[in-house]
Amino acid sequence: MRSKYIDDKxxxxxxxxxxxxxxxLVVVGTRLEQTAxxxxxxxxxxxxFSLSCFLQAAxxxxxxxxxxxxxxxxxxxxxxxxx
Numbered sequence: 001m002r003s004k005y006i007d008d009k010x011x012x013x014x015x016x017x018x019x020x021x022x023x024x025l026v027v028v029g030t031r032l033e034q035t036a037x038x039x040x041x042x043x044x045x046x047x048x049f050s051l052s053c054f055l056q057a058a059x060x061x062x063x064x065x066x067x068x069x070x071x072x073x074x075x076x077x078x079x080x081x082x083x
Contacts, residue, residue, distance in 0.1 A: 004063075025048060029041070029044070029045065029048075032044060
């Protein structure tokens, strides 16, 4: 999925930027496991996975809409807003 949406020249920089929040989530999850109940840890992880699933679906929807717009621009040769 990365190579489809992210240019190869920018891919390593963007992946590095997103690695920081991922590391924060891992640390928080690990610390949470030591201080909270199992049900709380499970609920927190379930919310995080649900949020990531929603965001990935939103990205896929946005990208497919963008692809439709780009293909319409390519067909018409007009860079103005195409519906």
